[in-house]
Amino acid sequence: MKHQDTYVGVVLLALCAIVYWLTTGFPEVPAMLSQNVPPTFFPRLIISLVAILSVALIFNGLGKSREIRARIKPAVLITASIIVLAGVLVGLLGTLLTLGLIAIALPVAWGERRWRPLGILALGLPAAIYLIFSAALGIRFPPGLLLDWLL
Amino acid sequence: MKPSQIAAHALPALAGSIVWLATTVCAAQDVFPTRPINVVTHASPGGGTDATARAMLLGARSALGVSMAVVPKTGGSGIVAMNYVNNRPRDGYTVMAITPTHLFAIARGQGPLTIDDLVGVVRATDDPLVVMVRQDSDVKSLNDLIELGRRRSIKWGSAQIGGIDHVAGAILAQVAATQLSVVPFSGGGEIVTNLMGGNIDAAALNLTEALGQIQRGDFRALAVMAKERLALIPDVPTTVELGYDVVYSTIRGYVVLKGVPEDRIQTLESGMLAGMRQEAYQSYLRGSGLDSSGIAGREVWNAQIQRLYVDARQAMIDLGIIEEE
Amino acid sequence: MGLPGLEYALPVFTDPLVIGLIILGTVAGVVVGALPGLSSSMAIALLLPFSLYLDPVPAISLLAALYCAGTYGGSITAILINAPGAPPAAATAFDGYPMAVKGEAGRALGIAAIASSSGGIFSVIVLLFAAPFLARIAYSFGPPEYFALAIFGLSMLASISAEAPVKNLIGGCLGLLIATVGVDLTTGVERFTFGVPELSDGIHFIPVLIGLFAVTELLSQAQKLGQEKFGVRLSAVKLPSLDDLRRVKGTILRSSVIGTFIGVLPAEGATMAAMIGYNEAKRWSDEPEEFGKGAIEGVAGPEAANNAATGGAMVPTLALGIPGSATAAVILGGLQVHGLRPGPYLFDEQPGLLYGIFFAMLLANVLFLFVGLAGAKIFSRISLVPPTLLWPTVFALCFVGAYGLEQSVIDVWVMMLAGLLGFVLKRHGFAPAPIIMGLVLGGLVESSLAQSLIIFDQQWTGFLGRPIALVFLGLASISVLWAPTRAAIGRLLPRNRRTA
Numbered sequence: 001m002k003h004q005d006t007y008v009g010v011v012l013l014a015l016c017a018i019v020y021w022l023t024t025g026f027p028e029v030p031a032m033l034s035q036n037v038p039p040t041f042f043p044r045l046i047i048s049l050v051a052i053l054s055v056a057l058i059f060n061g062l063g064k065s066r067e068i069r070a071r072i073k074p075a076v077l078i079t080a081s082i083i084v085l086a087g088v089l090v091g092l093l094g095t096l097l098t099l100g101l102i103a104i105a106l107p108v109a110w111g112e113r114r115w116r117p118l119g120i121l122a123l124g125l126p127a128a129i130y131l132i133f134s135a136a137l138g139i140r141f142p143p144g145l146l147l148d149w150l151l
Numbered sequence: 152m153k154p155s156q157i158a159a160h161a162l163p164a165l166a167g168s169i170v171w172l173a174t175t176v177c178a179a180q181d182v183f184p185t186r187p188i189n190v191v192t193h194a195s196p197g198g199g200t201d202a203t204a205r206a207m208l209l210g211a212r213s214a215l216g217v218s219m220a221v222v223p224k225t226g227g228s229g230i231v232a233m234n235y236v237n238n239r240p241r242d243g244y245t246v247m248a249i250t251p252t253h254l255f256a257i258a259r260g261q262g263p264l265t266i267d268d269l270v271g272v273v274r275a276t277d278d279p280l281v282v283m284v285r286q287d288s289d290v291k292s293l294n295d296l297i298e299l300g301r302r303r304s305i306k307w308g309s310a311q312i313g314g315i316d317h318v319a320g321a322i323l324a325q326v327a328a329t330q331l332s333v334v335p336f337s338g339g340g341e342i343v344t345n346l347m348g349g350n351i352d353a354a355a356l357n358l359t360e361a362l363g364q365i366q367r368g369d370f371r372a373l374a375v376m377a378k379e380r381l382a383l384i385p386d387v388p389t390t391v392e393l394g395y396d397v398v399y400s401t402i403r404g405y406v407v408l409k410g411v412p413e414d415r416i417q418t419l420e421s422g423m424l425a426g427m428r429q430e431a432y433q434s435y436l437r438g439s440g441l442d443s444s445g446i447a448g449r450e451v452w453n454a455q456i457q458r459l460y461v462d463a464r465q466a467m468i469d470l471g472i473i474e475e476e
Numbered sequence: 477m478g479l480p481g482l483e484y485a486l487p488v489f490t491d492p493l494v495i496g497l498i499i500l501g502t503v504a505g506v507v508v509g510a511l512p513g514l515s516s517s518m519a520i521a522l523l524l525p526f527s528l529y530l531d532p533v534p535a536i537s538l539l540a541a542l543y544c545a546g547t548y549g550g551s552i553t554a555i556l557i558n559a560p561g562a563p564p565a566a567a568t569a570f571d572g573y574p575m576a577v578k579g580e581a582g583r584a585l586g587i588a589a590i591a592s593s594s595g596g597i598f599s600v601i602v603l604l605f606a607a608p609f610l611a612r613i614a615y616s617f618g619p620p621e622y623f624a625l626a627i628f629g630l631s632m633l634a635s636i637s638a639e640a641p642v643k644n645l646i647g648g649c650l651g652l653l654i655a656t657v658g659v660d661l662t663t664g665v666e667r668f669t670f671g672v673p674e675l676s677d678g679i680h681f682i683p684v685l686i687g688l689f690a691v692t693e694l695l696s697q698a699q700k701l702g703q704e705k706f707g708v709r710l711s712a713v714k715l716p717s718l719d720d721l722r723r724v725k726g727t728i729l730r731s732s733v734i735g736t737f738i739g740v741l742p743a744e745g746a747t748m749a750a751m752i753g754y755n756e757a758k759r760w761s762d763e764p765e766e767f768g769k770g771a772i773e774g775v776a777g778p779e780a781a782n783n784a785a786t787g788g789a790m791v792p793t794l795a796l797g798i799p800g801s802a803t804a805a806v807i808l809g810g811l812q813v814h815g816l817r818p819g820p821y822l823f824d825e826q827p828g829l830l831y832g833i834f835f836a837m838l839l840a841n842v843l844f845l846f847v848g849l850a851g852a853k854i855f856s857r858i859s860l861v862p863p864t865l866l867w868p869t870v871f872a873l874c875f876v877g878a879y880g881l882e883q884s885v886i887d888v889w890v891m892m893l894a895g896l897l898g899f900v901l902k903r904h905g906f907a908p909a910p911i912i913m914g915l916v917l918g919g920l921v922e923s924s925l926a927q928s929l930i931i932f933d934q935q936w937t938g939f940l941g942r943p944i945a946l947v948f949l950g951l952a953s954i955s956v957l958w959a960p961t962r963a964a965i966g967r968l969l970p971r972n973r974r975t976a
Contacts (some may be wrong), residue, residue, distance in 0.1 A: 047653070
């Protein structure tokens with residue numbers, strides 16, 4: 001097995017190709033707006049740099065053997081899922097309710113079983129955030145479809 | 152209690168609360184405004200549009216009796232702001248600040264709105280563009296500048312591609328048959344610095360942005376892009392006097408989208424006008440080198456939006472950005 | 477010592493209302509600065525309406541105090557939970573958070589407070605003596621000079637961690653590429669926006685910052701669950717020693733000078749100042765290999781620089797009417813609402829106002845030192861909260877912070893994706909710092925390059941005619957070559973003191 005850097009380099013090269021392809025889809029610029037510096041100029045400059053560096057990374061990795069790393073634990077995947085789920089739920093339940101759920105779900109997923117601190121966090125966190133951000137500083141959180149529907 | 156009994160008790164209560172809800176909703180329609188009003192801007196905090204909006208809100212808040220907030224939705228020549236406003240209910244609680252830059256974007260067919268969607272409420276400032284160069288430049292007059300552009304292209308500082316100062320320069324170059332390269336910056340302040348540093352030849356700035364430099368003798372104002380001269384710089388000729396019919400002004404005003412009830416527009420108009428008559432707004436205007444002649448009600452403002460849009464379309468056609476229909 | 481304008485300072489120091497407002501501004505600034513997603517510019521914008529009921533001097537004193545303290549406040553969360561409260565504190569997290577992990581939160585917080593305060597005081601004193609003169613510097617910086625300065629800023633990528641220069645450069649380029657998302661300044665064309673209107677304004681810096689630092693750390697903590705026995709580390713509340721202060725005084729002075737200079741330049745802000753301050757601290761250190769693992773110079777360097785930049789940023793704001801930073805722009809708006817027109821002649825017409833502001837800033841810088849030192853003992857206890865309760869709270873803060881910036885859910889997604897991506901990248905040896913630097917400088921690099929090329933009529937040789945630009949490009953080359961050269965010298969000359 002080669003060093004992981006080789007594969008990272010290959011992935012980066014593929015990424016460069018995709019991003020380059022995306023730049024070909026930039027709209028045509030009318031003559032008046034173009035000042036001989038087309039919108040593709042800078043991104044393509046950077047993509048070329050990344051491509052060159054990725055090739056260097058691939059060769060770097062070819063000379064080394066695979067590095068042993070700790071496996072990604074299930075806790076990480078669960079945490080990542082909770083994060084993504086929070087992003088989905090926020091549109092539905094609204095910010096404060098979602099945050100309250102996070103305040104229960106994350107500690108429980110991480111093995112916290114003391115119910116009193118959990119309860120305090122689940123209620124206290126949204127309340128504190130509401131007080132500081134909404135009441136005092138006037139930031140309006142999206143109420144979420146649920147609240148919209150209830151009202 | 153049996154379930155049926157619960158239902159018997161609960162149903163009238165539920166019905167009652169629905170009636171209560173319905174009446175409050177109806178009441179809310181009669182009384183406007185009852186909730187905070189958002190003013191959506193396309194400019195980042197500190198810019199001219201942002202400062203104008205905040206100064207107006209200070210007074211309008213008390214006139215309308217509700218709190219008002221500035222919601223900055225920056226980017227894309229106002230397109231981000233227009234997208235945002237388009238997704239809000241058309242109930243008068245969302246007001247949008249517009250400048251000619253928005254109209255250019257609409258004229259280019261960008262963004263979700265058409266000109267018919269805009270309903271003017273009040274006009275806030277009328278801030279003509281002034282063509283200026285550095286004091287020690289060889290360019291002494293607008294004609295010198297035009298001559299310069301025939302030898303090599305004028306390096307013209309502009310705040311927003313497709314924005315008003317860009318279009319003003321491009322149209323001037325076209326009318327005067329001269330060459331212009333637009334150097335894009337991100338705001339008036341940057342243009343001032345670069346004009347001062349000699350990195351660009353000329354720019355069209357609001358008087359607000361460079362009055363200090365002109366009065367101090369750092370910049371030379373060549374022409375006001377207006378029909379009439381400005382009181383603060385009475386010696387500077389207008390483009391019209393010099394024979395170029397190129398008139399551009401940063402006009403800032405507020406609109407709502409079509410569909411907002413007529414009485415609410417009326418309430419907003421009188422509230423915002425009252426806000427702008429108060430000392431906070433007036434002292435802001437004085438500090439910016441403006442006077443209250445820019446303030447106007449919706450009749451004047453609506454007519455002007457239509458005129459500005461026709462001009463904006465024509466400018467886009469002249470510059471070859473859009474085709475004539 | 478004859479401080480200019482001292483006669484104007486007396487009303488500031490004796491008016492209880494002004495003193496009260498400065499204290500209020502300082503405390504509010506520390507809090508707002510510490511919370512990710514709440515910026516001092518936002519807080520100042522919110523306070524603007526209330527400041528209208530005050531006279532200009534107290535009003536602007538309040539805003540200026542908030543500005544100074546807010547820049548310091550960002551370091552608190554950067555150190556304690558790896559979530560910089562404000563962009564200028566990003567570089568503080570590089571070494572501040574490792575210090576907190578080692579159980580030295582109080583030491584890091586203390587050094588941050590002292591360095592911030594020193595940097596701030598230094599820059600205000602410079603401001604007092606030389607504001608009108610310094611303002612002229614702003615004029616000699618055009619697009620070519622900014623391009624060269626940005627390249628100089630990026631040149632530190634090669635040296636930021638010696639282990640993986642190629643990966644650092646790739647990270648930096650990724651940052652530059654992320655910065656191209658949105659409307660292109662030169663042509664007005666939308667790039668990489670995939671039809672999402674919110675992206676036309678570009679990917680915001682703060683959500684990426686919060687994601688890459690705090691959310692990535694959250695995932696790393698999940699990976700470490702159960703491995704580290706959590707224990708109460710009483711050393712966490714210990715403040716820095718006198719010996720620590722002796723160690724960082726050179727760093728603080730150097731960063732103060734850098735920060736003041738960078739702050740004066742309108743297109744540059746405290747973030748860039750902090751990055752360069754960090755890099756220079758590392759470059760001149762005897763133990764550069766300690767950086768990133770919890771070196772106190774790595775906290776002092778950026779913190780002194782970013783607060784020095786606040787004073788610097790007021791120079792063009794007041795003397796030219798050109799805001800030196802986003803927050804200074806809002807303060808400028810505050811002056812305008814009071815009917816004042818900042819500009820070259822404000823110094824002649826309103827000396828009382830100007831010197832009043834300067835002394836208010838001076839006072840704020842002294843005040844938050846006390847708030848910071850007293851608070852360090854309290855704040856540092858946060859690092860004693862069990863991770864199972866602390867990190868969910870941190871995530872909630874990140875969530876609100878990313879959202880609060882523009883009140884946009886897209887920013888929340890950006891924050892989350894940056895966090896997930898950051899975890900994967902970290903596993904493969906890519907540090908977050910280069911990505912952040914690329915993102916910070918990306919817009920400036922691209923726009924200044926494009927502007928330069930238009931000004932030079934597409935001739936790259938135009939740079940040869942710009943001496944200041946050439947100096948910075950030269951420094952950038954030295955910066956890139958410094959680390960390898962130093963390493964080579966180190967191999968040739970055995971250094972005995974290192975083995976002790």
